Amino acid sequence: MTIAPPLANIDLHLVRVLSTVISERSVSRAAMRLGSTQPQVSTQLRRLRSLTGDPLLVRSGTGMVPTDAALSLLAPAQRLLREAETLFGPTRAGRRFDPAETEFTLNLAASDYLDPQFLPTLVTRLRSQSPGVRLVLHPLTGDADYRTKLALGEVDVVVGNWLRPPGELHLGRLITDDVVCLVGDDHAAARNPRAWTVERYLASDHVAPTPLHPGAPGVIDEYLALQGQSRRIAVRSAHFGLVPAMLPGSGLVLTTGKLFCLRYIGRLPVRIVPCPLRFPPMAYYQLWHDRTHASAAQRWVREAIRAVARELVDGPAAEAGRAA
Known part of the structure; x- marks a missing residue:
């Protein structure tokens, strides 16, 4: 019964010698390809013969030919070298990445507060540049602990807005975006903007997104709390993209970024009015964990996210904002 050699006795260079000697059918030519010497390759071939229990190369006329066993080992040896190249070579994660040729899965968690066109535009860009990417889009909801999901690898990137982003990520x-109010055309603030005071703003019925985690205020209410103020929230919605359609006839006020609101002007009977309170600009970020920080694929994704966000600011929405 043949006893398999311990794996500790086999190194990757020995596998490369095996592949090269069998392919070249010559110790001298193998030595040239390997940048080695003929005596060194001969020593390594003797070691390979001992490990495999086969002569591997035998004489035939004036040359050498591989044995049947050697030919059966060639494909596994080459496959192992390719896998090693993937693991440790210049194309491994963190060194070089070709989006057009690579298949990978991206788990992205994002709010839809930034712009209703953000996710559709991002998906189109990623798919056009990397046909092999598989996208899983996760909502940022009250029961989704994005910090834990990033740490566990369940999510790769999170896109959202925070007054004070978590420091460990x-x-x-x-982008940054000015905070405005969006109301129905029939709202008092739209009919008489001069009477739209801080007191009337705070006393109005407001619609707000569902918090990112239970008990957490959104950026608007967090800022109001820091000023010792509060507003009356009449509607909480996990479907932020549907909120503008709730405004006409309801008396509700939506306070959010101007970029988001501009998408609905002309499409719905709504109007943008300035906030009587001066809120700081709304800042949107992408967050990621240290485990993906060096990944070339994830760096490419993060750059695509940044570019799409910038294009939305500089594109048609910006033109609409200047016209408004």
Whole structure:
């Protein structure tokens, strides 16, 4: 019964010698390809013969030919070298990445507060540049602990807005956006903007997104709390993209970024009015964990996210904002 050699006796260079000697059918030519010497390759071939229990190369006329066993080992040896190249070579994660040729899965968690066109535009860009990417889009909801999901690898990138982003994660600023109010055309603030005072704003019925985690205020209410103020929230919605359609006839006020609101002007009977309170600009970020920080694929994704966010600011929405 043949006893398999311990794996500890086999190194990757020995596998490369095996592949090269069998392919070249010559110790001298193998030595040249390997940048080695003929005596060194001969020594390594003797070791390979001992490990495999086969002569591997035998004489035939004036040359050498591989044995049947050697030919059967060639494909596994080459496959192992390719896998090693993937693990440790220049194309491994963190060194080089070709989006057009690579298949990978991206788990992205994002709010839809930034712009209703953000996710559709991002998906189109990623799919056009990397046909092999598989996208899983996760909502940022009250029962989703995005910090834990990033740490566990269940999510790769989170896109959202925070008044004070978590400090333990990597952060990339995307855009800042002025805070405005969006109301129905029939709202008192739209009919008489001069009477739209701080007192009337705070006393109005407001619609707000569902918090990112239970008990957490959104950025608007967090800022109001810091000023010792509060507003009356009449509607909480996990479906932020549907909120503008709730405004006409309801008396509700939506306070959010201007970029989001501009998408609905002309499409719905709504109007943008300035906030009587001066809120700081709304800052949107992408967050990621240290485990993906060095990944070339994830760096490419983060750059695509940044570019799409910037294009939305500089594109048609910006033109609409200047016209408004």
